[in-house]
Amino acid sequence: MFVMELLRRKRKGCDSRVSPDELDEVLPSAEVSPLSLSVIGSHLSLEDCRRRKKKFKENVVREVVKRCKSRISGIVTAPPCGSSSLDFSGRGLKRKIGCLDAATRIGRKKKIEQDYVVGVEIGRGKFGSVRMCKSNANGEDLACKTLRKGEETVHREVEIMQHLSGHPGIVTLKAVYEDSENFHLVMELCSGGRLLDQMAKERRYSENRAANIIKELILVIKYCHEMGVVHRDIKPENILLTASGKMKLADFGLATRVSNGQSLSGIAGSPAYVAPEVLVGKYSEKVDIWGAGVLLHALLVGTLPFQGDSLDAVFEAIKKANLDFQGGVWESISAPAQDLIKRMLTKDVSARINADEVLTHPWILFYTDRTKTVSIKSIKSNARHNVGLVSRKMAIVPRLNPQRTAVASCSSLDSDLTSSYDGATGTLDSQGDSGSLVDILAAAISRVGISEPKRSRLCATTNPIAQNCSSNMKPNNLCTAF
Numbered sequence: 001m002f003v004m005e006l007l008r009r010k011r012k013g014c015d016s017r018v019s020p021d022e023l024d025e026v027l028p029s030a031e032v033s034p035l036s037l038s039v040i041g042s043h044l045s046l047e048d049c050r051r052r053k054k055k056f057k058e059n060v061v062r063e064v065v066k067r068c069k070s071r072i073s074g075i076v077t078a079p080p081c082g083s084s085s086l087d088f089s090g091r092g093l094k095r096k097i098g099c100l101d102a103a104t105r106i107g108r109k110k111k112i113e114q115d116y117v118v119g120v121e122i123g124r125g126k127f128g129s130v131r132m133c134k135s136n137a138n139g140e141d142l143a144c145k146t147l148r149k150g151e152e153t154v155h156r157e158v159e160i161m162q163h164l165s166g167h168p169g170i171v172t173l174k175a176v177y178e179d180s181e182n183f184h185l186v187m188e189l190c191s192g193g194r195l196l197d198q199m200a201k202e203r204r205y206s207e208n209r210a211a212n213i214i215k216e217l218i219l220v221i222k223y224c225h226e227m228g229v230v231h232r233d234i235k236p237e238n239i240l241l242t243a244s245g246k247m248k249l250a251d252f253g254l255a256t257r258v259s260n261g262q263s264l265s266g267i268a269g270s271p272a273y274v275a276p277e278v279l280v281g282k283y284s285e286k287v288d289i290w291g292a293g294v295l296l297h298a299l300l301v302g303t304l305p306f307q308g309d310s311l312d313a314v315f316e317a318i319k320k321a322n323l324d325f326q327g328g329v330w331e332s333i334s335a336p337a338q339d340l341i342k343r344m345l346t347k348d349v350s351a352r353i354n355a356d357e358v359l360t361h362p363w364i365l366f367y368t369d370r371t372k373t374v375s376i377k378s379i380k381s382n383a384r385h386n387v388g389l390v391s392r393k394m395a396i397v398p399r400l401n402p403q404r405t406a407v408a409s410c411s412s413l414d415s416d417l418t419s420s421y422d423g424a425t426g427t428l429d430s431q432g433d434s435g436s437l438v439d440i441l442a443a444a445i446s447r448v449g450i451s452e453p454k455r456s457r458l459c460a461t462t463n464p465i466a467q468n469c470s471s472n473m474k475p476n477n478l479c480t481a482f
């Protein structure tokens with residue numbers, strides 16, 4: 001089978017090289033452009049042409065290194081979070097890749113041991129280990145990820161981490177050292193462990209906490225996408241926590257660059273979290289939204305949405321993407337939360353919600369942005385609520401409304417939300433079935449008032465997430481990246 005065959009192949013990068021064309025973008029003002037080279041080429045022998053092209057490339061590389069050396073005094077990092085000058089074509093990344101050698105050269109001059117005391121191992125991955133380390137300069141505790149050189153993915157991980165580091169939701173890269181065999185990435189220490197381990201303890205999260213986690217994660221994913229990077233391995237194993245509980249996205253070992261509108265190919269991800277289009281072989285940055293959707297399901301339900309007795313069975317379940325929100329645990333999960341899961345785990349990629357739409361989804365706004373209001377226009381009469389024809393602004397206040405609790409019925413809300421939610425303005429417009437719209441808000445409000453112990457009693461998880469992996473399939477390999 002195609003997928004299985006690909007899975008057997010060694011994890012291999014295929015797109016981290018800087019092509020002459022990319023170099024052209026790095027230095028558009030270089031003395032001789034490739035265009036002029038090709039024009040000249042028509043009057044020259046092939047050998048002459050090859051020689052000139054080679055010389056041109058050498059000049060370009062020399063120039064890039066020279067410019068970078070003069071520009072940077074330390075590790076190159078991404079522009080500050082929220083920078084409006086993000087380059088969607090991925091050119092920013094190419095520029096930084098051009099600077100990579102100069103940045104690592106700073107580390108190359110010294111050995112890591114001269115600047116840090118490297119201590120005990122705190123984690124291990126496919127390509128190396130992560131150890132505690134302490135700065136000689138200021139005593140700061142940090143983590144050092146050592147990656148064996150050789151695999152292209154390793155070089156790409158270093159490049160991408162340098163490119164993205166600086167965002168508060170991404171593990172900060174402090175320095176890069178290099179010896180003949182390894183890269184040593186000195187990173188901020190996330191001593192709070194992995195989100196996965198917290199999930200194993202907590203079993204199920206309240207909607208409030210889940211919404212806040214998903215919002216944080218989506219903000220980071222959005223930033224990665226704007227920086228021209230797709231993570232491709234979103235899962236709780238790769239979300240680390242600081243001592244103060246702040247979330248940090250880690251492990252860019254499977255991440256790849258993407259330019260606007262470019263489609264990706266190559267099987268990459270972790271089985272339980274992989275999007276259906278990855279299995280077909282052509283995909284985009286929306287795979288990260290799918291992964292976050294699987295995580296949202298796991299947070300609220302305590303189990304993974306797509307399961308099976310074998311990898312093939314899991315993949316079949318993913319390809320079908322059937323979600324059954326009936327009965328059991330779903331009775332304690334609000335309709336807006338179900339709606340968001342459904343939208344994030346939509347098989348049709350063009351219909352799948354994007355990062356901005358997740359961030360403005362009413363469920364996310366309700367739990368994470370209490371200053372926001374939802375505009376409800378022209379709500380028609382609803383017999384149960386006796387709402388009548390009204391036009392008003394309804395503040396989202398996370399406080400229990402006893403009257404609404406009694407009537408919180410949200411069985412048929414999903415389709416109504418589709419037609420009435422205006423992602424652009426962040427308003428809910430009830431031109432369709434307005435009774436259901438009231439139910440949406442009522443249901444959302446009523447959930448907030450139910451205390452956690454009560455909810456747990458109502459819907460105890462039958463299949464808790466395993467301690468070491470977010471998989472609950474017998475051979476515990478659903479979360480191993482491929």
Ligand SMILES: Nc1ncnc2c1ncn2[C@@H]1O[C@H](COP(=O)(O)OP(=O)(O)OP(=O)(O)O)[C@@H](O)[C@H]1O
Binds near residue numbers: 171191
């Ligand atoms: N900055 C950090 N602070 C604390 N612990 C870390 C840090 N980075 C990684 N770790 C620990 O090391 C483990 C392995 O690191 P990482 O996730 O980067 O590699 P990996 O995913 O196992 O590698 P790969 O997927 O490439 O095989 C993590 O699960 C985590 O427990």
